[in-house]
Amino acid sequence: MKKKIKIFIVEDNLVSAKILTKMMASEAHTVSYNTSSVSALQEIIEQKPDCVLLDIMMPEIDGFELCKRLRSMPEMNAMKIIVVSAKSYESDRNRAFASGADGYVIKPVDPKKFPKQLKRIIEDRLELTFWGVRGTMPVPGEKSIKYGGNTSCVSLEFPRGNLFIFDAGTGIKELSDYLIAEKRLHLETKIFISHPHWDHINALPFFTPLYRQGNEFEICGPSHGDVHLRDLIFGQMDGVHFPIQITEFSSRVNYRDLMEEEINIEGTKIKTMLLNHPGYCLGYHVEYKDRSVCYVTDNELYPKSSRFYNEEYRDKLVAFVKGTDALITDCTYNDEEYKKKVNWGHSSIGQVVDLAHRAAVKKLFLIHHDPNHSDDTIDAKLEAAKAMLKKKKSATQCIAPKEKQSFKI
Numbered sequence: 001m002k003k004k005i006k007i008f009i010v011e012d013n014l015v016s017a018k019i020l021t022k023m024m025a026s027e028a029h030t031v032s033y034n035t036s037s038v039s040a041l042q043e044i045i046e047q048k049p050d051c052v053l054l055d056i057m058m059p060e061i062d063g064f065e066l067c068k069r070l071r072s073m074p075e076m077n078a079m080k081i082i083v084v085s086a087k088s089y090e091s092d093r094n095r096a097f098a099s100g101a102d103g104y105v106i107k108p109v110d111p112k113k114f115p116k117q118l119k120r121i122i123e124d125r126l127e128l129t130f131w132g133v134r135g136t137m138p139v140p141g142e143k144s145i146k147y148g149g150n151t152s153c154v155s156l157e158f159p160r161g162n163l164f165i166f167d168a169g170t171g172i173k174e175l176s177d178y179l180i181a182e183k184r185l186h187l188e189t190k191i192f193i194s195h196p197h198w199d200h201i202n203a204l205p206f207f208t209p210l211y212r213q214g215n216e217f218e219i220c221g222p223s224h225g226d227v228h229l230r231d232l233i234f235g236q237m238d239g240v241h242f243p244i245q246i247t248e249f250s251s252r253v254n255y256r257d258l259m260e261e262e263i264n265i266e267g268t269k270i271k272t273m274l275l276n277h278p279g280y281c282l283g284y285h286v287e288y289k290d291r292s293v294c295y296v297t298d299n300e301l302y303p304k305s306s307r308f309y310n311e312e313y314r315d316k317l318v319a320f321v322k323g324t325d326a327l328i329t330d331c332t333y334n335d336e337e338y339k340k341k342v343n344w345g346h347s348s349i350g351q352v353v354d355l356a357h358r359a360a361v362k363k364l365f366l367i368h369h370d371p372n373h374s375d376d377t378i379d380a381k382l383e384a385a386k387a388m389l390k391k392k393k394s395a396t397q398c399i400a401p402k403e404k405q406s407f408k409i
Helices: 014-025 037-047 063-071 090-098 114-123 171-181 229-235 311-321 349-358 375-391
Strands: 006-010 030-034 051-054 080-085 103-106 127-132 153-157 163-166 188-192 216-222 252-258 262-265 268-274 282-288 291-296 326-330 363-367 397-399 406-408
Touching (some): 006 014, 006 037, 014 030, 014 114, 030 037, 037 063, 051 063, 063 080, 063 090, 080 114, 090 103, 103 114, 127 171, 153 171, 216 229, 229 252, 268 311, 282 311, 291 311, 326 349, 349 363, 349 375, 363 375
Parallel strands (some): 006 030, 163 188, 188 216, 216 252, 291 326, 326 363, 363 397
Antiparallel strands (some): 127 153, 262 268, 268 282, 282 291
């Protein structure tokens, strides 16, 4: 956290208060604490800190009530309130947020991870991470060291710690390993499937958090005619294609069929759009406060010279991604390759650049690379995209993300 801030800790356990104080002071923040919630309330009003860390189980005024009282004061609206508690129950976490908390961290806190958690909450930022950027099939070996060889999976983590996952290609196994190593408890996660082609769902059975009690997942995506999303997921785990069935999931797992629509999840708006790809394939537009992220893969954009070109569809897609902070999109081919791959359901670099420029996208992320593309080929695609944007005098920044690379939104 570059900006040093004023932190006030309300913790009735003196040892815990001193540990948190030392931890935060080591980050060069200004830190105060009080073990009495009653006197702490008055000090907070007087000091007006940037952030308050408070426990729940305290005598006199408990953490929920203290949070409510602070939130009732208009002059405290900009202050971040983060609950730091040993209570790991979902009901307590939900009650804390209902009381006005901005974040919830479970004790004991990890001194290596806690500053990062705090930073994300205080900055109110989204963390966009790429776990797989390849298309069609995994590409292991020396030619895919730089960008990685896993297929589509992208995560978007929110300040409160809730997680959106886009697609479940082999990259979701990397995300699974990360979450297990982080010892994440009580995950509340939405998994958005673009479409059920193998490279977008076939690693879902290897996502270990699904087999852990206490986690909650909703898997969302397009049905295909009379075949619901749950049946599509079940189909690849039917005992014939995979030895473990979805009935083995220990987490609470719900399924939601989506088409073109708009849904709202805890104040975050998600809009969907049917894409130009064989079968039903959805693009996702996520809006969080004043920021937006678009995930658009797989999608074929025909050049104007093609007899399949559809101006109405192009305009609709431009409107869907207009002005977004991050457009994550299919860029499977370079322009020369695409001439031999028309109607395969994927786009070339020239068409993707044109879309991003027309839509005034802030950052363009190139993913879903052809399995024949080496790291050098992707480098060349990136340079070609940058050159095209420069020629158009575009303000769009172009990035070819690497596996496990994160970006702040």
